[in-house]
Amino acid sequence: MPETRFADIRRFRSIDSTNRYLLDEARAGAPEGMVVVADHQTAGRGRLGRSWEAPAGANLLVSVLLRPAIDPGQRHLATSAVALAAVDAIRAAGMLGVSIKWPNDLVDPEGRKLAGVLAESDLPSASAAEGQPPPVVVGIGINVNWPATESDLPPELAGLAVSLRQSTGTRVDREALFLAFLAALEPRVADLAAPAGRARLAGDLLADCTTVGTRVRVDLPDGSFEGTATGISPEGHLVVATDGATRTVVAGDVVHVRAGS
Numbered sequence: 313m314p315e316t317r318f319a320d321i322r323r324f325r326s327i328d329s330t331n332r333y334l335l336d337e338a339r340a341g342a343p344e345g346m347v348v349v350a351d352h353q354t355a356g357r358g359r360l361g362r363s364w365e366a367p368a369g370a371n372l373l374v375s376v377l378l379r380p381a382i383d384p385g386q387r388h389l390a391t392s393a394v395a396l397a398a399v400d401a402i403r404a405a406g407m408l409g410v411s412i413k414w415p416n417d418l419v420d421p422e423g424r425k426l427a428g429v430l431a432e433s434d435l436p437s438a439s440a441a442e443g444q445p446p447p448v449v450v451g452i453g454i455n456v457n458w459p460a461t462e463s464d465l466p467p468e469l470a471g472l473a474v475s476l477r478q479s480t481g482t483r484v485d486r487e488a489l490f491l492a493f494l495a496a497l498e499p500r501v502a503d504l505a506a507p508a509g510r511a512r513l514a515g516d517l518l519a520d521c522t523t524v525g526t527r528v529r530v531d532l533p534d535g536s537f538e539g540t541a542t543g544i545s546p547e548g549h550l551v552v553a554t555d556g557a558t559r560t561v562v563a564g565d566v567v568h569v570r571a572g573s
C-alpha cells in the first residue's frame with residue numbers, strides 16, 4: 313500500500329492461518345509492515361485457543377506484523393491500534409454504531425460481534441531479528457458479507473455475531489475495506505512510537521470502548537471477579553472497580569453482566 317509501511321502484502325486464496333504465516337516470517341526476521349490477507353483459512357485461530365471460521369471469499373481475514381519499540385507492558389496498545397483502525401474503516405464504510413468490547417472485540421449496538429482481534433508474540437525470536445524490536449502479529453477477522461442474514465449463523469452463534477452487510481443493508485467491497493483499514497492503521501501504528509501518540513491511542517480506546525461504564529465479570533485463569541469497568545489505563549488495560557478496590561485487567565475474558573442478572 314503506497315505511502316504506508318504496509319508495502320509487502322501477501323495474498324492467499326487459502327491458507328491455514330494468516331497469523332501462523334506471519335509468526336513464521338517474524339521468526340525468520342521479517343521487518344515491520346508485512347501483511348497477509350486470505351480469502352479463506354483452514355485453521356483460523358481465535359482467542360483463548362478457539363477457532364475462527366468464515367466461508368471462503370466472504371469476510372476480511374488479515375494479519376499485520378508490527379515491531380513497536382515499546383515496553384512489554386504497553387504492548388496491548390499495538391492490539392488496540394489494529395482494533396481502532398478497523399473501527400475507523402468500518403465507520404467510513406457506513407456502520408456508525410460500531411464500538412470496542414474490551415479487550416478487542418468489535419461489536420454492534422446490540423453487543424453482537426462484528427470482528428475479533430488476536431495478537432500473538434514470539435519474544436524468543438528477538439535475537440534472530442538483528443536488532444529489531446520484538447514482533448507482535450495482530451490478526452483481525454471482520455464479518456464483512458457473512459452472515460448475510462441471521463439464518464446463516466450456526467445455532468451456537470445465533471444472536472451473537474453480525475456482519476457489516478447486515479448492519480448497512482448492502483454488500484460491502486472487501487478490498488476497499490482492506491485498503492481503508494491499512495490506510496487507517498498507518499497513523500495508529502505511528503502513534504505507538506511516542507508518549508503523546510500512545511496517550512491518543514489509550515484515549516481513543518476509552519472513547520470507543522463500550523465496556524467502560526458497564527458491570528463486568530472478568531474471567532482469569534485463576535478465577536473470576538465482578539465489578540464495574542471504570543476506565544482504560546495508559547497502557548490500554550481495563551480498570552475495574554470491585555468492592556472497595558480497583559483492579560487493572562491486563563488480559564482475560566470480560567463478560568458484560570446485565571443489571572439484575
Ligand code: BTN
Pocket residue numbers: 328329330331332353355356357358359360362364372373374375417427428429430451452453
Ligand atoms: C477472536 O477470537 O475474537 C479473535 C479472532 C481473530 C481471527 C483472525 S482472522 C485473521 C487472523 N488469522 C488467524 O488465524 N486469526 C486472526
